Amino acid sequence: MAPTRTGVLVAASRSTGAPPADSLPQALATAPEGRLSLGWDQAAAWIGEQESAGQDIRWVWPDTAAVYPRLLAAGTRVGRCVDLRLCHAILHLATSDPWAPPPWLVPGPVADTAPTLLDDITPDAGPAVEDVLAEHQRQVAAVAAAEEPGRLRLLLAAESAGALIAAEMHADGLPWNRDRHDAILTAELGPRPPRGMRPERLEQLAARIRELLHAPGLNPDSQATLLRALRTAGLDVSSTAKWELSGQAHPVVEPLLEYKRLARLLSANGWSWLDTWVDHGSEGRADRFRTDYVPGGVVTGRWATSGGGALQIPKAVRGAVVADPGWRLVVADAAQVEPRALAGMAADLALARAGQHGDLYAGLVASGVVDTRDRAKVGMLSALYGGTAGEAGVLLPRLRRAYPLATGLVDHAAEVGERGGTVRTWLGRTSPPPGPAWQDVQGRAGETDADRTDERRARSQARDRGRFTRNFVVQGTAAEWALCWMAETRRRLRELPAPPDQAGIAPGQGRPHLVFFLHDEIVVHTPWPLADQVAVIVQEAASASGRLLFGEFPLSFPLHIAIVDTYADAEKEAS
DNA sequence: TTCCTCGGCCAC
DNA sequence: AAACGTGGCCGAGGAA
Numbered sequence: 200m201a202p203t204r205t206g207v208l209v210a211a212s213r214s215t216g217a218p219p220a221d222s223l224p225q226a227l228a229t230a231p232e233g234r235l236s237l238g239w240d241q242a243a244a245w246i247g248e249q250e251s252a253g254q255d256i257r258w259v260w261p262d263t264a265a266v267y268p269r270l271l272a273a274g275t276r277v278g279r280c281v282d283l284r285l286c287h288a289i290l291h292l293a294t295s296d297p298w299a300p301p302p303w304l305v306p307g308p309v310a311d312t313a314p315t316l317l318d319d320i321t322p323d324a325g326p327a328v329e330d331v332l333a334e335h336q337r338q339v340a341a342v343a344a345a346e347e348p349g350r351l352r353l354l355l356a357a358e359s360a361g362a363l364i365a366a367e368m369h370a371d372g373l374p375w376n377r378d379r380h381d382a383i384l385t386a387e388l389g390p391r392p393p394r395g396m397r398p399e400r401l402e403q404l405a406a407r408i409r410e411l412l413h414a415p416g417l418n419p420d421s422q423a424t425l426l427r428a429l430r431t432a433g434l435d436v437s438s439t440a441k442w443e444l445s446g447q448a449h450p451v452v453e454p455l456l457e458y459k460r461l462a463r464l465l466s467a468n469g470w471s472w473l474d475t476w477v478d479h480g481s482e483g484r485a486d487r488f489r490t491d492y493v494p495g496g497v498v499t500g501r502w503a504t505s506g507g508g509a510l511q512i513p514k515a516v517r518g519a520v521v522a523d524p525g526w527r528l529v530v531a532d533a534a535q536v537e538p539r540a541l542a543g544m545a546a547d548l549a550l551a552r553a554g555q556h557g558d559l560y561a562g563l564v565a566s567g568v569v570d571t572r573d574r575a576k577v578g579m580l581s582a583l584y585g586g587t588a589g590e591a592g593v594l595l596p597r598l599r600r601a602y603p604l605a606t607g608l609v610d611h612a613a614e615v616g617e618r619g620g621t622v623r624t625w626l627g628r629t630s631p632p633p634g635p636a637w638q639d640v641q642g643r644a645g646e647t648d649a650d651r652t653d654e655r656r657a658r659s660q661a662r663d664r665g666r667f668t669r670n671f672v673v674q675g676t677a678a679e680w681a682l683c684w685m686a687e688t689r690r691r692l693r694e695l696p697a698p699p700d701q702a703g704i705a706p707g708q709g710r711p712h713l714v715f716f717l718h719d720e721i722v723v724h725t726p727w728p729l730a731d732q733v734a735v736i737v738q739e740a741a742s743a744s745g746r747l748l749f750g751e752f753p754l755s756f757p758l759h760i761a762i763v764d765t766y767a768d769a770e771k772e773a774s
Numbered sequence: 775t776t777c778c779t780c781g782g783c784c785a786c
Numbered sequence: 787a788a789a790c791g792t793g794g795c796c797g798a799g800g801a802a
Contacts, residue, residue: 511785586790
């Protein structure tokens with residue numbers, strides 16, 4: 200196998216006197232044979248040639264979110280990269296002597312943004328190739344000096360692969376059927392009303408609510424006035440939350456809960472959502488929902504998203520996620536990733552064994568630790584989240600006895616957090632240290648004139664942070680497993696033989712591709728004849744990810760996989 | 775008008 | 787039972 204080479208791609212905005220429309224970033228590429236100075240199209244073509252020639256190149260660039268969409272638009276995909284911005288963010292918290300990010304690394308994701316006035320007045324904002332290489336070398340050295348260089352290297356590779364995937368999923372989009380979506384909304388709410396009007400069904404419910412509360416003119420969307428009306432009508436509630444309402448015996452409860460359900464559907468995923476977030480397909484291409492995935496957007500390492508509420512596509516509209524004709528969705532979700540990751544981290548063989556044959560919570564019951572699956576789940580989640588309420592009090596001691604290594608690890612993470620310390624995931628993502636405000640509150644409680652309020656606030660804040668660090672190690676390690684799972688899936692999908700060229704099919708569209716990712720779940724859009732093969736790939740990638748993180752430790756990561764036409768048909772196992 | 779906080783609910 | 791972690795996003799309503 201040829202050795203991996205490094206290519207450097209730098210996007211520089213050169214704007215001396217040029218109008219925004221013409222001040223396209225300039226691409227500079229450094230290859231072993233020399234340096235090229237190219238426009239985007241040329242750079243994309245050149246990079247594409249290197250890739251398709253089977254060169255094993257890891258492209259080093261400042262910011263995938265800024266660079267890769269331009270390459271994708273030009274039809275070029277790459278296998279591997281180093282995202283210096285994301286890697287810097289991880290190393291900044293992980294190393295004992297962090298260095299300030301170079302100014303060109305700070306701006307963050309700017310995908311698809313139009314040129315702004317700043318582009319005109321910022322002289323030559325782009326970095327020099329030398330500076331990029333220097334930052335890269337610094338990162339390589341920081342990894343080598345770390346406690347666990349192998350793990351950290353894997354984390355940075357996975358984070359960078361995630362950045363590629365995020366850009367590709369945005370470019371490819373999630374298949375979305377506007378007609379199906381409209382049909383769902385119409386069935387629930389009535390036909391689409393004129394702008395600014397309530398749909399028919401909501402209007403009927405509002406009228407019924409006003410009648411039952413004797414509150415003519417009441418707007419059920421106004422919490423304050425609704426709460427007053429409810430209390431006037433004799434309901435003993437302190438909020439308008441549905442958990443509280445559902446405990447009340449009053450005829451208004453049913454229509455009000457229905458109103459809230461439908462109002463939520465309308466505001467979160469109604470027709471205006473459809474207009475805003477689902478683009479119209481063109482020339483035979485189906486509609487697509489595009490969100491901006493933000494790798495590393497959550498402190499724990501989970502991804503955030505921006506736009507369209509992609510983190511919360513409700514079950515009610517998943518019927519609108521429909522594969523293209525002749526295609527299928529392979530929907531895979533991993534079962535109980537967090538406790539499994541915890542078992543791996545703590546080398547807790549007993550907990551690993553409980554999850555060895557499918558459902559981990561059932562395994563807890565089979566081991567005699569608890570008597571029902573529900574209690575197993577409540578107890579385990581309490582251990583992971585730091586819960587104390589309800590049944591947790593009796594379940595946690597049982598878990599501690601059965602799994603001292605696993606529970607000991609999260610309990611220790613909580614103690615460290617309460618003291619103001621930092622904790623690490625398995626691969627070495629480090630939690631941010633507490634800020635000055637936190638330190639202030641803790642400090643004040645230690646003063647000689649501190650009163651009860653100071654102490655109570657300090658204790659409560661310390662516990663909050665303890666729950667954060669407790670969960671950080673588990674959620675973060677689970678996110679690392681998921682990232683490796685997805686990266687492995689992508690790598691294996693890329694190795695599938697390319698289909699014959701088809702006119703009108705964009706790069707990446709003619710073959711199986713990832714279209715959705717959410718914490719412990721991935722969706723692959725694939726031509727139907729390949730669906731079974733894709734399912735096997737996804738399954739194998741899950742096992743491979745487990746081995747990447749935890750080596751030969753006997754840990755399984757079972758998936759629930761469904762091959763479906765619509766996301767709604769991917770029945771989730773009880774998780 | 776714009777900006778911000780809050781309560782509320784969706785997802786994992 | 788609502789004092790259990792991470793998020794995004796909406797409308798209402800107050801502050802600027």
